[in-house]
Amino acid sequence: xxxxxxxxxxxxxxxxxxxxxxxxxxxxxxxxxxxxxxxxxxxxxxxxxxxxxxxxxxxxxxxxxxxxxxxxxxxxxxxxxxxxxxxxxxxxxxxxxxxxxxxxxxxxxxxxxxxxxxxxxxxxxxxxxxxxxxxxxxxxxxxx
Numbered sequence: 001x002x003x004x005x006x007x008x009x010x011x012x013x014x015x016x017x018x019x020x021x022x023x024x025x026x027x028x029x030x031x032x033x034x035x036x037x038x039x040x041x042x043x044x045x046x047x048x049x050x051x052x053x054x055x056x057x058x059x060x061x062x063x064x065x066x067x068x069x070x071x072x073x074x075x076x077x078x079x080x081x082x083x084x085x086x087x088x089x090x091x092x093x094x095x096x097x098x099x100x101x102x103x104x105x106x107x108x109x110x111x112x113x114x115x116x117x118x119x120x121x122x123x124x125x126x127x128x129x130x131x132x133x134x135x136x137x138x139x140x141x142x143x144x
Contacts, residue, residue, distance in 0.1 A: 028059030030081070046071055050088070058083055060101045066090055070109075079104060085111055089127075098122060098136075106131070106141075113139065 031040045032055035035047070042062045046053055050069035057077025058064055064083045066073055071085050075094045079102035085092055087108040094115040098104055103121040106113050110127045118136035124143075131142030 028062065030058050030062040030064060031056055032064065046086075057096060058102070060099070078102070079115075085109070085125075098133075113142070 029040050029042060030044050032044045032053055033039070034044065034053050035051055044053070044055065044064045046066040048068040051066050051071045053064060053066060053071065053073045055064055055075050058075060058079045058081040060080035062081035064073065066085045068086055069088045071088060071090045073083060073085065073090065073092045075083060075096065078096040078099055079094055080099045082103045082105065083092060083094070084105040085107050089109040090106055090111045092104060092106060092111065092113045094104060097117040098115050098120055100119045102119065104113060104115055105123045105125055106129050107125040108127060111124055111129045113122060113124055113129065113131040115122055116134045118133040120137065122131055122133055122139040124131045124139060124141040129142045130144050131139035133139055
């Protein structure tokens with residue numbers, strides 16, 4: 001009797017284990033430094049004033065938002081999510097690429113936006129903006 005119970009439990013484990021492993025998706029988290037403080041979250045947010053934000057990369061679905069003030073945002077990897085400066089004259093530099101799901105937005109103010117290869121959207125937003133992309137889709141709402 002015990003042997004039959006053990007076989008049934010083993011068989012059930014073989015069926016349930018793969019389902020349990022595939023049922024919970026893994027979410028990427030953006031790892032950044034905001035004004036020198038380490039932040040790991042799906043939504044990284046600056047302060048209403050000027051911020052210095054550096055991140056490794058921004059996975060699909062994640063956001064980095066400088067909020068108000070003249071923000072300095074540097075992304076060292078790819079952008080699959082959204083990077084936005086918000087209000088204020090912002091400096092945004094992406095050393096990696098903007099993927100087909102990514103977006104870099106200067107938003108309000110006179111912004112400087114520079115990215116590597118652009119596979120989706122680079123938008124200076126309202127204001128007089130300086131935008132450069134290494135290759136791919138041209139930037140929009142940029143005066144120079």
